[in-house]
Amino acid sequence: MMTCQEFESLGPDFERHPVSRAAAEEHLRSCPRCSALLGSWKDLDGELRALARETSSAAAPLRVELALREAVRGLRPQPRAGRLVPVWLLGPAATAAVAFFAAWYVLRAPHAPQKLANPSSSLAAQPPKDVSAAGEELSQKASGPQMQGPRRNPSPPAAQDSAGEFLALPYALPVTSADDASVIRVRLQRAALGAFGLPVNEERAAEWVMVDLLIGADGQPEAFRLAR
């Protein structure tokens, strides 16, 4: 025979267990107190179910969804230039940019040499140039225009380690076309530079120097530069 304490400890779950159910039902038939308790449990279950039903449609307000959607939109990757270019291209691109800037700077500078493509209008009219790049001795004399090495002869041996800028010889005619020009490297004594109308320091006249000569279409030297 089940006691009241045992019935209370089982609770309303006694109906789920076939063994305890029979004993509990027998106890309920003889115990009005536990019958009343069972009635209270059932009432409570009904009230809780009513509460569950009435709050079952509760949901977060729309403003929560809107705030979260805004947060999700913030997660989208922003289109940035850096992400459109592969990382491995950044190094070469930076190098190219620096090279371009350097070339632009040289070309736009006041002492930038004229291109051979159009030398006729400028060689005779150019004022004396700073020839420091060509060497100390020559810089004191150079009164002719400067000119850039011929582009049609891009990789002569002299061009790779030369001073970079050609000086027009004082008596030479303007170069008419860069297409026919060529560069040759020769080894001279400084004294030989006098043959081009350049002043020579007599104390160093015997020194051997390497000179790049810009040879025109007629085979005559038109400009020169000291090779480094």
Add this chain to the structure above:
Amino acid sequence: MPKTPHVGEDELLRRAVRGDEDAFLEIYRAHQASLYRYAVRMSGSPWAAEEIVQEVFLTLLRAPSKFDSARGLLGAYLFGIARNRVLKHLERAPREVPLEPDSESNAEVHGAQSDKLAHMHTPAAWAERSQLTEHVHEAVLGLPPDFREAVVLCELEELSYEEAARLLDCPIGTIRSRLHRARALLLAKLEMWRSVPRRATAR
């Protein structure tokens, strides 16, 4: 509460954290209501529940890698976050009195009541029923958090003992014991209310 697995939750989550609004909404709408109900039934505060739900999903978006689908469903994971937030809320805040039914934030919770009005025979019957439900709700909110949680999950969300035990990561016997003691406390509270003259409780 999570009962059935949601297919492709991993993929949806991956898309959501990349900013796919539709994918996020699919996750949000599948879980927000149950999380909100749990939070509001545990805290008694629609405001707190709203904040908790928002924090749960923000946590998911900020640290999606913490969810491992091999360990469980996304719903269970979100419930775990919500539960932690709710318990923290209960620790630091005294129990808040539920807002009046006609207040703005509580309107949704009590919205269903108006639907039920048509089914009530008389306004007096509806008012009495509504008042009883309100007292039951207050009695539930007055339970200790562990007992309240068992009632919310098993009685209000109608989870089985096994499901509740899995969510709370505790033995089934613990759930059964908490429910049993919670019922005893609820009965005592409701009995006290019934024994008080109606006029004294009228608002």
